[in-house]
Amino acid sequence: MLSSTKKYKMKFLININEVFEKLLSQEDTDQDKKITKDDNGPKRFVLLDQNTKAEVEIIGTYQLSNLLQELAVLKESDLILGEVDLNRIQENPVERISRKIKDDYWDELSRTIDKKGLMQIIEDEKTSSEVATLHVSAKDKQGVAYFQELEKELPNFKVEIMPENYSMEYIETLNDKPGILALALEQKTYSLQGVPFIVPGGRFNEMYGWDSYFIGLGLLIDNKKDKAIAIAENFKYQITYYGKILNANRSYYLTRTQPPLYSSLIIEIVKKGIPSLIWLQSHLETMILEYNTVWMIQGNRLTVTGLNRYKADGIGMPFEVEAGHFDDVLEPYAIKYNLPIREFEKQYLQRIIVDADLDEYFVHDRSMRESGHDTTNRLINKCANLNSVDINSFLYKYEKDIAYIIETYFGSTFKTDNVSYTAEDWKQKAIYRKNKINELCWNEQAGMYFDYDFVNKTQLPFEAATTFFPLWAGLCDDNQAKKLVEVALPQFTKTGGITGSTKSSAAQLSIYTTQRQWDYPFGWAPHQILLWEGLLKYNFRDKAKEMVYRWLWLITRNAVDYNGTIPEKFDLEISSHKVFAEYGNVGTEFDYIAKEGFGWVNASYQYGLQILNADLKTKLGELVSPEDLF
Incomplete structure (x- = not known):
């Protein structure tokens, strides 16, 4: 809140650097360049207008952190004096978060791969090569010509031309010189420019x-x-x-796709x-x-059951993980070969040592990363053996979408590559998939969908948030939808949304000691969004509003308490961005002001606000706990 013994205008003229330093000295007691609920300052700061000498007190963590953020923006102007807008200091937190996402964060996360934007992409913390490298397919004649000209202009920059039909062996040769992959160019009035894309944020500085x-x-x-x-x-x-x-779009990702x-x-x-x-x-x-x-190539991602799996190509360890990530996996093999772990790792990567069991482990690991769920004990050492609920829900929706587009816009028939497709063809594909999913993955007793292990011909009884993906895809019947909402959903629901798995499933695989970030107790935006869409699709509107409110409350509460932080994920057991599992939490490291949020969390906030009614939006702005409403 703001308080004052005098009447004041809404814009105060201040000495920017002086106020900035004084505010930090007084309120940022842990010196992390933020003002949060963890700081122990007086939580009261007096602003003095340089012209009128009017005073106003800024009170409380939220408004003090807003002041810090506004000052950080002013500092970028290099002016000595500037105006602080008190309306921005006391802005409703919901309106502030949504405004910043729309007006600031999307632009901050935008990238292009062209002369203007290339260096922002290739010179980041993932670049290990001495010379920044861009890989371009030889098929992209326009791209090859453009980037080869650029190579002549830019220092410390190299273009590698990829063969038109590259092999897995070729991709392995890129491991010694990893780099970014070119994306689309478009002709503007006077020149070629990169087609823009949005990065997630933080260290995820690619599409x-x-x-x-x-x-x-x-x-x-x-x-x-x-x-x-x-x-x-x-x-x-x-x-x-x-x-x-x-x-x-990095060279070491050429071996795998992601959910369709x-x-x-x-x-x-x-x-x-x-x-x-x-x-x-x-x-x-x-x-x-x-x-x-x-x-749909049989034996690759299409299996004998008629359903699909994630199945990445490549051999051995994935290259994007941090040093030491696989030490618990490699250690028994280092002992087996009587080598220090780093030496074993080196010889394994160079294929001096070939071990079939370890190779199989990494087939599953790479496939798990293809699923987007990296990592979860649901998929560790088994992913490529599973007709997973998620991939088959996505492909059912894909088939339905193609049928809809052909029927609605192309007169029910569409020809491509000398093959003629009808909308009915795609409807039949979807019906077949729906029946197989319900045959192999639905468990009536549990009221959930489970992944089907087609190798061992059994369901994998791991209770994952992907059980709600069939709701999103629209492949459930009314009984299944009702059970998912009434039986399954309560097992995943916490104050701030749904967890990646149930607590019991996260605990059941005791052979795995690592707490996986896509399992309990962590909550992720994709799971929330797909759940909301599924609930709306089956007319569970009140439940959808509740689940939206829970997630948006968590984002809002966290931003209010922690200097506008919008992270990649949350720990729902403690309703916090302070996540201690595997990779930490992207979006939490910044100085003074969060400039980009995190891609899909930004999207979830904007999406969720569309679903809430005016009364719930008001309560959200007042930070009323979900436990007091539902």
């Missing part, structure tokens, strides 16, 4: 597969349709030139108005290409 779908939802809500279309264009580019939508949400993004764009029928035709052709070549 990610399923992140980009959820980010696209947020962009469309915030009337940034052009940016959402640009994501679709980069999806199309990746399928055309790399054969798949990549986990992310391309069709879902196109459907959401179409709802806002089709750019053109030619545009839609082009994307429909690419969707069908992805479906046929990435997902």
Whole structure:
């Protein structure tokens, strides 16, 4: 709150650096360059207007941190004096978070791979090569010519031309010189420019597969349709030139894709108005290409059951993990080969040592990372053996989407690559998949969907939030939907949303001692969004509003208490961004002001606000606990 013994105007003229230093000295007692609930200052600060000499007290963590953020913005102007807007200091937290996402965060997260934006991509903490390297497919003639010219202009920059039809052996040769992969270019008035994309944030400074779908939802809500279309264009580019939508556009991700949400993004764009029928035709052709070549090749991602699995290519350890990440896995093998662990790791990576059991472990590990759920004990050492609920829900929706587009926009028949498809063809594919999912994955007694282990011909009784994906896809009958909501959902629900798994499932695999970030007690935006959409699809509107409120309350409460922090994920057991599992928590490390939030959490906030009614939005702004409402 603001308080004053004098009448004051809403803009105060101040000495920026002087007030900034004084505020930090008084209130940032732990010296982390933020003002949070953990600081022990007086939580009262007096502002003096340089002209009128009016005074105003800024009181409480939230408003003090807002003051710090506004000062941080003013400092970037290099002015001595500047005006602080008191309306921004006491802004309703819901309005503040939503405004900053729409007006600031999406732009801060935007990237292009072109002359203007290239260095922001290739010079980051993942770059290990002495010379920053960009890989371009030889098929992309325009891209090759553009970037080779750029190579002549930019210092410490190299272009590598990839073969048109590269092999897994070729990808392995890139491990010694990893780099970023080119994305789409477009012709502007005077020059070629990179088609923009949105990165998740923090160390994730590239275009990610399923992140980009959820980010696209947020962009469309915030009337940034052009940016959402640009994501679709980069999806199309990746399928055309790399054969798949990549986990992310770095060379070591060429071996794996991510959950197929391309069709879902196109459907959401179409709802806002089709750019053109030619545009839609082009994307429909690419969707069908992805479906046929990435997902429906028997023995790869299509299994003998008729359902699908995640199945990444490549051999050995994935390259994106931090040093020492796999030490608990490698240690028994180092002992087996009587080598120090680092020497064993080196010889294994160089394929001097080949161990079939360890290779199989990493097939599952890479496939788990393809699922986007990296990591979860649900998929550790078994992912490639599972017809998982998530991938088959996504593909059911994919089939339904293609049927809808062909029927609605192309007269029920569509021809591509000399093959003619009807909407009915795709409806039948979806019916077949739906029946197989219900046959193999539905468990009536548990009231949940479980992954099906097609090797051992049994359900995997791990209770994961992916059990709600069939609600989102619309493949449940009314009985299944009712059981998911009444029986399953309470087992996942915490004050701030749903956890990645139930507590009992997270604990049941006692052979795994590592707490996995996609399991209990952690909560993730994709799980929340897909749940909300599923609840709405089956007319559980009150429950949808409750689950939205829980998640948005958690984001809002955390931002109010911690200097505007919007993190990658939360610990729902303690309703906090302070996550201590595997990789830490991206989005929590910044100085003075959060400038970008985190991609899919930003999107979840904007998406959720559309679902809440005015009364719940008011209560959210007042930070009323979900436990006092539901």
